[in-house]
């Protein structure tokens with residue numbers, strides 16, 4: 001399989017899960033501005049939504065949408081530690097968080113990357129919205145990871161967004177449990193490996 005990614009983008013959440021599972025994959029980087037793959041090909045011919053992540057499966061099929069790619073990987077490689085099987089209710093707790101991270105946190109945070117939005121609007125509207133969501137997550141962090149003391153699918157995704165927050169100086173020090181969580185996840189082998197791979 002092949003992951004189309006952009007360095008540091010939300011596609012990093014998929015790479016983290018690939019490394020958590022320990023399955024081999026190829027990687028192709030995409031320039032999101034020009035929509036060109038590093039091979040020079042037009043990325044829009046692979047995904048006309050123009051967004052990463054995109055997973056090309058071994059049979060050539062193209063799968064898009066982060067939350068779905070994550071589930072595909074866990075189910076295909078029977079990584080039940082990352083996503084419990086159907087029949088185990090905690091599967092839905094994992095998916096509940098995946099959905100929250102992708103629809104609420106990621107989509108709100110993405111406004112900070114929008115060059116057409118004025119800085120004062122980002123500061124007065126979107127940063128407070130993001131802070132409210134960080135507060136919510138902080139208040140619901142009862143274990144080492146989002147669902148339990150086991151790392152599951154949404155943890156890699158949340159880590160990527162906390163990394164963006166760090167890079168964009170959105171201070172999370174007021175959210176003590178979230179800050180400790182970020183430092184804990186940052187030390188995982190899959191994270192260290194994924195960041196090193198993207199920096200090659």
Ligand SMILES: N[C@@H](CCC(=O)N[C@@H](CS)C(=O)NCC(=O)O)C(=O)O
Nearest residue numbers: 009010032050051052053065066067
């Ligand atoms: N609905 C997609 C959105 C993914 C997304 O927003 N990707 C960003 C990078 S984090 C992107 O490729 N943006 C470029 C664009 O949409 O033109 C998903 O959940 O996978």
